[in-house]
Amino acid sequence: MRPLVLPPRLAAAVSLLGPAVAVLVGGFVLVLAISDDPLLAYKDLLFANFYSVANFALFVNRTTPLLFIGLSVILSFRAGVFNVGGEGQLYLGAIAATAAGLACARAPQPLGLIAAAAAGAVVGAIYGFIPGQLKVKLGVNEVVSTLMLNFVAMLLTQYLVTHPLRDPTAYGAVSFMLAPSVWLPEIPCLPGATDGALIALALAPLVWLALYRTTWGADLRAAGANPRFAEAVGIDADRRVLEAMALSGAVAGLAGALYVLGIGHRFEQNFSPGFGLIGLTVALLARLNPFGAILTAAFYALVLNGAAYMQIDTDVPRSLVGLLTGFLVLFMTARGRAAAAPA
């Protein structure tokens, strides 16, 4: 059997849309098979987010961390670093912002907020820099190092939130509540939705500009595509990789920080339903395009929240989304033929 020959652009689109469409169709058939009211199930899944302003605000809040992590993944993958450490950077950014926010409770109005957000970004950047440095200097496989660092980060935040930062009056492992003076405000005309969404939306074109309209970005992508070639034409590839990893960590850390400052207002150990992994999915589905990530993050938030409404109204469990996500991620990078692994 000979492989079909498609123009590269079209082939790229097909390789991505194929699995996504197949999974959606498969999901539809599955819902049809198990549900008494499949139409209501699908209606809830796709549209319940727009039934009320409150629902829409929750949708916006869900999109925000996904978009941040997606952009973070794009930055590192474009530099050729397979960074799966988003979850760890997110957790450390969140806990750093919590600690800083608690410490700056009496700072003048915007300063405490800025300090807390900056603390999250800086800690995330450091946590991204470590695997970058290990890869560049020693060639330590970044998949392994970021995976291991995720577990270290989550155990560290678990310690911090159950010991020094724990609010003993609250139930469960949660930190003290942040003072409202350091909260990130809501979007003015959309009660309940965090301003973090606007920051994430603004960040996407910035990432695109940095990657595609600056020499720095061109060098970074060259370093990612072919480090030896990049070095040969005089690009300091190692340096670009390190910068990309620090920046990627900073964006993921900021995601955690803004989640705490704008949505949670305190640190909870299990605040992330796997934002790191879903963010990776978001970035890959967007073919590592920052603008595309806006769409894929929104789509994923829509489905994640929609599944909750679907579970309330119908007999379809929300874990359907987990099941379908598994299939999607599993087949997402399949190319129909064995080929060399991507960077």
Added chain:
Amino acid sequence: MEIAQFLNSALVQTSPLLLCALATLVTSRANMLNVAVEGMALTAAFAAIAVGQTTGSSAMALTGALAASTGMALLFGGVAIGLGADFIVAGLGLNILADGGTLFLLEEVYQDPGGLRPDHFPDLWRVPDGALSFLPVIGGALERQSAITLAALVAVPVMALFLYRTPLGYALRAVGEDEAAAAANGVRAARVKMLSVLLSGVLSGLAGAQLAMDRLHFFLPAMTSGRGFIGLAAALFGAAEPWPTAGAAFVFGLFGALGDRLQAFQAPSEFVLMAPYVAALLALTVARWRAVRRARAAPVSEGGR
């Protein structure tokens, strides 16, 4: 007696980790970083309890567990090797699929997202009490251990023999060192890689079955809780060599037991539980550091990608 008792409970803790570590090892040697052990083990744990509940036979439960994890491995290998998907992304996808799929089945088939707790569950074959009393210490450590724990212990030398004393083991390591060269020498690389993924599935399946069937006799969502990744850490720490990897798995198992103890005393257990991941990272770093110092250009990069 005290030592035997301690070793006995340590073995119970260690055997799933040991099996997960071997499951990672066998694909590592074929130059594939397998992050899907967690998901395959979880599927097996679910299948073990589900099949054991309906059939009332521990042999059937174990068979079901192995069939489930091998099926997952087949899917994983088919997508990653057959369809050329990225190995890491597909592996992470398999974990999500295992998580979501088991939860979906719990909700859809058993109407209970909290878990699956059969009233009666068949016990595994165990070493009879007192059967090994003629052996000091070791006898006490092995008595009452399940058949799967014994299999885990036997799997270590078997893995060493397989990798270093059989043609297939040679082929597997050759593919891991340099796939193109191995293929040029007549090794069917794709088949060998698929076989190593399937072996990994069997070992993960034993790990999941041991976890669910040995003492607990129930299934909880995400009950593998990172054991697949501690196994990965052990394989990395042991440089994917059977005996050092087994040693690392045993030590990490002790850390886990120690962490549980500490938790009972309200002491922070998190730093003890962190140890496997930190140790694996340090071991990798030191190994790479020495390799970089020894030779400027290392021809084959370590770790799978």
